[in-house]
Amino acid sequence: MVNSIFLQLLTGLQLGAIYVLISLGLALIFGTLGVVNFAHGAMFMVAAYLGVVISQAEWGGWGMAIVLVPIILFGLGLLMERGLIRFFYTRPHTDQILVTFGLAIVLQEGFKWYFGANNLPFATPDWGSGIMRLHEYLPFLEGFVAYPKWRLILTAVSLITVALLFALLQFTTFGLVVRAGMRDSEMLRLLGVNISQRFAIVFALGVAIAGIAGVFGGPVTQVDPGIGMVFLVPSFLVVVIGGMGSLPGAVLASFIIGLAISFTATIPALANIIVYLIAILILLFRPRGLLGQKGVME
Amino acid sequence: MISDNASFYKKDILPVTTFAVVLLTMPFWFRYIGGYSGLDTKIVIWIIFAIGFDILLGYMGFLSFGHAAFFGTSAYFTGLMLLHYSNNILPAITVGVISAIIMAFIIGFLTLKRTGIYFSILTLAFGEMLHSMVLSTLQDWTGGDNGLTGLPTPMLFDIKMQGDNVFYLTVIVAIVMYYIARRIIGSPFGLMLKAIKSNQVRLEYTGVHVARYKLMGFVISAVYAGVAGALMIVYEPYVASEFMGWHLSGQVVIMTVLGGVGTLFGPMLGAAFMLYFENVVSVYLGAQWLLVLGAIFMATVIFLPGGFVEAGSRIKKALTGGGK
């Protein structure tokens, strides 16, 4: 009994960890720039492919993948913001949705063209493979309890990423500018801050986090051209449930959803729609989401 | 636009007749531009879908990313009726469309309170919820991943619904529904829908029950999706689970935007273009046709927010401007 509850809890956290990594960037970009990025899932997809390629390349390896993929995605994010998104700040939200939706299709189809439509095998590194005998560390567990090591690493990476991002936002000047910019970017401009420059960095940062998600999450999920879209809908729901533009909300919502899926796993009919049910309930009874600020995109 | 003497319906005759003539003569000319029999039927079905979508997006200003929910619901109910009740398409289509209407009332009630991106994301979520229900929760009825197979040949009383018969049926339905759409857009009801897009607050302060108009506009748009979904099953008696998926929702978004929102004519053009592109032009492009289409779509959103219709009027302007 203790064991199964513990394992469900752990699985819930681990599922939540992936959602956090994908939706955090989405929430960050929406909260600061007010842009709904339908191509965010595609960024995850790109990162997962890059992870496969770099980790298996002769010149590469897993260590290289972990370092390079987020950096490349950061660059990609900068390129995307400067080359495309910034022209859409003044256009209606629906246009932003449409153009990023178009970009998502182009990326997805481009990768399908180059890599084929099939799932690419994405092996975990030696140091992250195998299982972890949890009962050896946690005395309250009864008998033999093991968990795939990589999933534990993924959960840890996710938590560390969240911690680092929050520290960046809370304790640095850059973070102060971003937090203030989320609330009133025009006033910041009037105080001499070139906020668009910083927002470009924020956008790239959001995409880079999707990069982390891709390289660490890829071995757990699949690596195929459609994977981005598979994760896009739930991560949007995470952002909506948590409250548009609220990062703590996104984290909270991710874990709630992860746990809900994990604990309903024995009832497949429910497990597949639990995310939607939660989203509908939240939106009916608390339209601004769990931790959404009053008046922000309500 | 309302003219002085309020004779705003006479204007419908010419476009509807043209539309009818173009569609009815399709079997005679379509093959000369690389089309084949069957594709024309599919184009007409998608045209119906796109007309309804434009009422919602182009006139009312709501971008739904979950319209597959209505297309799919209707398709499934039509399929189930054919399978379990009777192979006559009349009761099947009726039940299919009614199911889409009921679904639209539920989803519309829950999503229309929000506007803009919220509405888009919510409709996407509802659509995907139904999709995953079809795949898992309800798979005993829907056939899950395999879809609904083994449907009998649809009949309209004694007439087998195959080939040309299906084509002419869909064309007649399309003409009627295009005419109705024009009437709706030209009516006071349509004026209210446009007013919602223009200034919802002012409309409320003019004493108009905006929420009811929005719901009705949404349901009307779902009726078009439902009719299209039902006709798709008559055309090809097999219900694919993709009929419920976001891909289908995305497709109708793409064709409507490509053609030019808020014009009725544009989305029809967009639907025809997209299917022609997918089935005829793709032969030259290979598997990358969707990549090219995605790029065309992006370019349209960036440079031509008014779609083909805007392109047309720009060209016309340039030509008449140059002719001076």
Next chain:
Amino acid sequence: MSDQAYFSCRDLHAYYGESYIVQGISFEVAEGEILALLGRNGAGKTTTLSAIARMQDPQVKQGSITLAGQDLTAMKPYEAARAGVQLVPEDRRIIPGITVEENLIIAQISEPKGWDLERIYNHFPRLRERRKQEGVTLSGGEQQMLAVARALARDIKILLLDEPYEGLAPVIVKEIEGIVREIKELGITTIIVEQNAVAALKLADKAIIMESGEIVYSGSAKEVLESKALREEYLAI
């Protein structure tokens, strides 16, 4: 008009979307001078200030704005701010979600800086007391104080005050009036827009009255203050 004017607007036309708000105005302000920009609601005063601060809206479609030899016309808002323009907006725009002190720090992220925190706190002891508090939880008067302090945290060449007394109780108005007087003594060039015309005119050297986006009177503040006819005709007081 002379070319040497410290600050000048020439033939300025500004639009909100298709609405033509500021319809070709020209005026100058000398260094250290205070200009009162008066007129009824909707006359285009706030739009003029927003245009000078180079806000995204309104769009300036014609005309030029120069400050101390720099052409502001094509600048972005942050560039204008760096060139020495500081707007204290009508609704004060204290940034929510961050503290009083952070609201001040944020003004000092880009060069050139003005007063440091110590000097600000010495001048506004009330802000020191509340520096850890969220800025928007301050009272109206304190928020106005913070808004002015935030502007002083930058190196100001011209200060734009939009309705500094709006919505404040008379006692608080007195207090803010004191602060504006100090600004005058510091010799900071200022344009002040105020509904309370008498209060603004007492501080100002020059006055401009706008109506429907055009300047209908331009002259000394004293003249407006003393001429009952002028006031009745243009300001309805």
Next chain:
Amino acid sequence: MAILEIRDVSKNFGGLAALGDVNLTIEEGTIHSLIGPNGAGKSTLLNVLVGLLEPDVGTVLFKGEPVLGKAPHEINQMGLARVFQTPAIFDDMSVLENVAIAAYAARDGGYAFNVFETPASAKPCIDLAKETLNDVGLFEQRKVIASHLSRGDKRRLEMALCLARKPDMLLLDEPTAGMARADTENTIKLLQRISDKGGITMVIVEHDMNVVFSLSNYISVLAQGRIIAEGVPDEIKGHPKVIEAYLGGETEE
């Protein structure tokens, strides 16, 4: 007879009293002005009246019926129409269409699924729209897209929109803001004509004292969320409290 009664209405925004214990009675058929310095609470009061804001305490009765808790469209259907400070119109539609919307709403109430309208059945509405446009002097411009109108004409159009709905009472938020003097004069005449012709009660929030004094039958003065003076124009003109409120606590020398 009182058409609108406001009883003990208070509203706080984050500890700041925007309205404190406001009591106000508007007589039917009058033009009643609300004046006061910026931030006095006039807009807040107006928002309470049209259902945009819920007050913390108090009641508002329109023709004896409570207004509070009703949706904006219901309040409008009771006969209470509002003209906004920045003209709220249907920007991308023609002038005639703008007013036709209101005319249809007047005929059909809050909602009607009248998709199969015929030219004959639509005619009375179109005629009403044209007549109303004629009343406000916009008939010639009926085919112009609303966003192309001048600011004064936009305001006129918004008034036509409200009038076509045949309200009993019109709330006007600074009807002459941003207008040149000639336009202001025209607006005063227009409002006077509307009031004389239709017997429509009007509540006007206005800064321009010329407008206030030439139009109003009755004036209420607000300052800091409270009514500090009430009376006919002549009483208000010399009222010391009013002068004080306007001049920031100092009487002029």
